Amino acid sequence: MSKGSVLILGARSDIGLAVAHEFARKGHALQLALRDPAAFETARADLALRHNVPVSLHAFDALAVETHAEFLDALPELPEIAICAVGLMGDQIESERDMSAAIRVIRSNFEGPASILGHLANRFDQRGSGQIVGISSVAGLRGRATNYVYGSAKAGFTAFLSGLRNRLAGRGIDILTVLPGFVATRMTEGMDLPARLTCQPEDVAQAISRGLERKRSVIYVRPVWRLIMAVITSIPEPIFKKMRI
Amino acid sequence: MTLSGWGRFPVFPGQAQAPRTEAALLAAAAGQGVIARGNGRAYGDSAVGAGRTVSMRHFNRMLSFDPATGVLVAEAGVLLADVIAAFLPRGWFPAVTPGTKFVSLGGMVAADVHGKNHHKDGSFGAFVDWLDVIGPDGGVTRCSRQENPELFRWTVGGMGLTGIVLRAAIRLRPVESAWIRQDLVPLPDLDAALAAFEAAEDASYSVAWIDCLARGKALGRSLLMLGEHATRAELTGDRARYPFETPAKRRRNLRFDLPRGVLNSHTVRAFNALYYWNGARRRGTSLLDWDSYFYPLDAILGWNRIYGRKGFVQFQCALPLERSREGLTALLEAVSDAGTGSFLAVLKRLGLQESAFSFPMLGYTLALDFPVNDRTLALLDRLDRITLYHGGRFYLAKDSRMRPETLRASDARAAEFAAWREATGMRQRFASAQSERLSL
Numbered sequence: 270m271s272k273g274s275v276l277i278l279g280a281r282s283d284i285g286l287a288v289a290h291e292f293a294r295k296g297h298a299l300q301l302a303l304r305d306p307a308a309f310e311t312a313r314a315d316l317a318l319r320h321n322v323p324v325s326l327h328a329f330d331a332l333a334v335e336t337h338a339e340f341l342d343a344l345p346e347l348p349e350i351a352i353c354a355v356g357l358m359g360d361q362i363e364s365e366r367d368m369s370a371a372i373r374v375i376r377s378n379f380e381g382p383a384s385i386l387g388h389l390a391n392r393f394d395q396r397g398s399g400q401i402v403g404i405s406s407v408a409g410l411r412g413r414a415t416n417y418v419y420g421s422a423k424a425g426f427t428a429f430l431s432g433l434r435n436r437l438a439g440r441g442i443d444i445l446t447v448l449p450g451f452v453a454t455r456m457t458e459g460m461d462l463p464a465r466l467t468c469q470p471e472d473v474a475q476a477i478s479r480g481l482e483r484k485r486s487v488i489y490v491r492p493v494w495r496l497i498m499a500v501i502t503s504i505p506e507p508i509f510k511k512m513r514i
Numbered sequence: 515m516t517l518s519g520w521g522r523f524p525v526f527p528g529q530a531q532a533p534r535t536e537a538a539l540l541a542a543a544a545g546q547g548v549i550a551r552g553n554g555r556a557y558g559d560s561a562v563g564a565g566r567t568v569s570m571r572h573f574n575r576m577l578s579f580d581p582a583t584g585v586l587v588a589e590a591g592v593l594l595a596d597v598i599a600a601f602l603p604r605g606w607f608p609a610v611t612p613g614t615k616f617v618s619l620g621g622m623v624a625a626d627v628h629g630k631n632h633h634k635d636g637s638f639g640a641f642v643d644w645l646d647v648i649g650p651d652g653g654v655t656r657c658s659r660q661e662n663p664e665l666f667r668w669t670v671g672g673m674g675l676t677g678i679v680l681r682a683a684i685r686l687r688p689v690e691s692a693w694i695r696q697d698l699v700p701l702p703d704l705d706a707a708l709a710a711f712e713a714a715e716d717a718s719y720s721v722a723w724i725d726c727l728a729r730g731k732a733l734g735r736s737l738l739m740l741g742e743h744a745t746r747a748e749l750t751g752d753r754a755r756y757p758f759e760t761p762a763k764r765r766r767n768l769r770f771d772l773p774r775g776v777l778n779s780h781t782v783r784a785f786n787a788l789y790y791w792n793g794a795r796r797r798g799t800s801l802l803d804w805d806s807y808f809y810p811l812d813a814i815l816g817w818n819r820i821y822g823r824k825g826f827v828q829f830q831c832a833l834p835l836e837r838s839r840e841g842l843t844a845l846l847e848a849v850s851d852a853g854t855g856s857f858l859a860v861l862k863r864l865g866l867q868e869s870a871f872s873f874p875m876l877g878y879t880l881a882l883d884f885p886v887n888d889r890t891l892a893l894l895d896r897l898d899r900i901t902l903y904h905g906g907r908f909y910l911a912k913d914s915r916m917r918p919e920t921l922r923a924s925d926a927r928a929a930e931f932a933a934w935r936e937a938t939g940m941r942q943r944f945a946s947a948q949s950e951r952l953s954l
Binding site for chain 1: 589599600604
C-alpha cells in the first residue's frame with residue numbers, strides 16, 4: 270500500500286529527479302509531470318523498480334498556462350503533495366539584449382509555476398488538504414546585475430508562495446518555499462561554484478521532505494545562505510548599486 | 515582538477531566527462547584512448563583514460579527485474595549499494611559481491627570481481643547473462659555466452675579495455691533474511707589457517723583477516739570468518755518478524771588525511787596484535803547484519819585517507835593451490851621483515867576459474883595495503899618477484915605500479931589479450947593509464 274501520491278512538476282530537472290527518488294523511497298506513489306514523457310521512460314522504470322511504487326508520467330508544459338486546468342483534470346487523482354521544480358536560469362546577457370529571451374525566463378520561473386500552483390491551491394482548498402512546495406531561489410531576495418531577470422522572476426514566485434501561504438493558513442494546506450542556494454545540477458554544470466556553499470540535488474530533496482514533516486514555511490537547504498542573504502539584503506541601495514556581486 | 519583511483523596514487527591531471535544521454539555517451543566514446551569510469555573504486559589507474567575518461571554516473575538506472583529468475587537488467591553506472599537497497603527487502607542479494615558495496619556494475623564486470631564465496635560460486639562474471647558494450651565501431655553490441663561470445667569473454671575481466679559497458683543483465687540470489695550467521699575462528703599460524711580453509715570448503719562464505727606483521731611461530735596467524743545466509747528459522751523475535759530489517763548503521767566519515775607517521779610499524783603491529791586477541795576472545799557463532807559482515811569498511815566513508823595525503827597502494831596476488839603454502843610463507847616473511855604492514859591484510863581461498871583474463875585461479879589470494887613511500891614501493895617489487903617465482907598472478911583492479919614485464923611473466927593471457935585488442939582495433943580506441951603502463 271503506497272502513501273499519498275506526490276506530483277512533481279518539472280521532474281526531468283536534477284532536483285525534480287532527486288525529489289522523486291526521495292519520496293518514492295518513503296513509499297509515495299509518483300505523478301511525474303514534464304514536457305517530454307517518452308524520453309523519461311528509463312528513469313520512470315528505474316523509480317518504479319527501485320522503490321516498488323506506482324510511477325506515472327504526464328505531459329506538462331509550464332508555459333502553456335491555458336492547459337493547466339485541463340492537465341490537472343486528466344491526472345488519475347488529485348495528489349496529496351505537489352512539488353514545483355520548474356525553472357529556467359537563462360543567460361543574463363542574452364536576457365538583456367533580447368527581451369523575448371527575458372520574457373521566457375520570467376514566464377518559466379514565475380508565470381508558469383504560479384499558474385499551475387494557483388490551480389492546485391484552489392483544488393486543495395476545496396478538498397481541505399494538501400501540501401505545496403515551490404522551489405524558488407535566493408536570487409529572488411535582491412536583484413543583482415549578474416542575474417536580475419532570473420532573480421526578479423523568482424522574487425515574484427517567492428511572493429506568490431508567501432501570499433498563498435497567508436491565504437490558506439488554517440485551512441489545512443501547507444505551503445513550503447525552498448531557497449536552495451547553489452546546487453550542483455545540469456543548470457550549473459561548468460560553473461565554478463564554491464564547494465562549501467554548494468549542495469547536491471539529494472540534499473534539496475531531503476530538506477524538502479524534512480520541511481514538509483515539520484510544516485516549515487521557508488527553508489534554506491544550507492543554513493549559511495540565510496546569513497549570506499541577510500547581509501546582502503541589508504546593504505543600503507546607494508552602496509549596493511555600485512557593487513558587483 | 516585531477517583524477518586518481520581509490521588509493522589516491524598515482525594522480526593524473528584532467529577531469530572525467532559525464533554524458534547524460536546515450537547519444538552524448540556514444541559521442542564521448544568516439545575518441546582515442548577512452549576508458550569508462552564507474553565509482554572510482556579501483557585502487558590505481560584502471561579508470562583513468564589514456565586520452566579521455568568517461569564517467570558513467572548518469573547511467574545509473576535499473577531497467578527491469580524478473581522475480582522468477584532473479585535477473586536484473588541495469589545500466590552500468592548503478593551501484594551495488596543501490597541494488598542491495600532495492601532488492602534485499604524483497605529477498606534478493608548479489609550472487610557475488612566484493613568487499614565494498616560502492617562499486618558500479620560496470621566496474622564489477624570490468625574487474626570480474628570475486629567475493630567471499632569464490633571457492634564455491636566463482637567470480638561475478640558467472641552471474642552475468644549478457645552485456646551491451648559500446649565498441650570501436652561506435653555502436654552498441656549485445657554480447658553473451660551465445661551471442662558475440664568472444665567479446666563477452668574478453669569484456670568480463672577485461673578492465674574496460676574492450677569498450678564501454680552500457681547495460682548488464684545480472685543474476686541475484688534469493689535469501690531468506692538480511693542476516694549472516696558468522697563463525698569466527700582464530701588460527702594461531704599459517705598452517706592452521708590453510709587447514710581451516712580446506713576444511714571449510716562447504717561454507718558459503720569464507721575469508722580471513724591475517725596479521726601480516728606476526729613473526730616466527732605466529733607467522734600467518736589469522737581470524738577466519740565463515741558465513742551463511744541465516745534462514746527464517748534461525749531468527750527470533752523482531753528479527754523473525756522483519757527478517758530484512760537491520761539496525762541503521764552509524765556512518766563515520768574520515769574528513770582529513772591522517773598525518774604521516776601515525777601509522778608506523780609499532781602502531782600497526784600493536785593494532786594487529788590487539789585485533790587478533792580481541793577476535794580470539796569473540797570466537798564462535800554470532801548473527802551479523804549483511805552490512806557488517808560484507809562491508810565493514812564501508813561504515814567509514816573516506817577510509818582511504820587513513821594512509822595520509824600521499825595515498826596508498828594495494829598488493830593483491832593469487833597463488834596456485836600447490837604453491838600456496840610456500841608462496842604465502844615467503845610473502846608474509848618479506849612483509850614482516852620490512853615491518854611496514856597494513857591493517858587490512860586479507861587471505862582467501864579461491865576456487866576454479868576459467869576465463870579469458872580474470873584474476874582468480876584455483877588457490878589462495880593475499881591482499882595487503884601500504885602507504886606510498888620509497889620503502890614500500892621497493893617491498894612491492896620484492897613481493898612481485900616472490901609471486902612470480904611461485905607461479906602466481908596479480909589483480910589489476912588493485913594495481914597502480916606494476917611493471918609490464920612482471921605482468922607478461924605472470925600471465926600468458928596478457929599477450930593474447932593485447933594481440934586481440936590490436937587485431938580488433940580496440941587498442942587505439944580504449945586505453946587506460948594502466949593499460950598504457952602495462953602495454954596491454
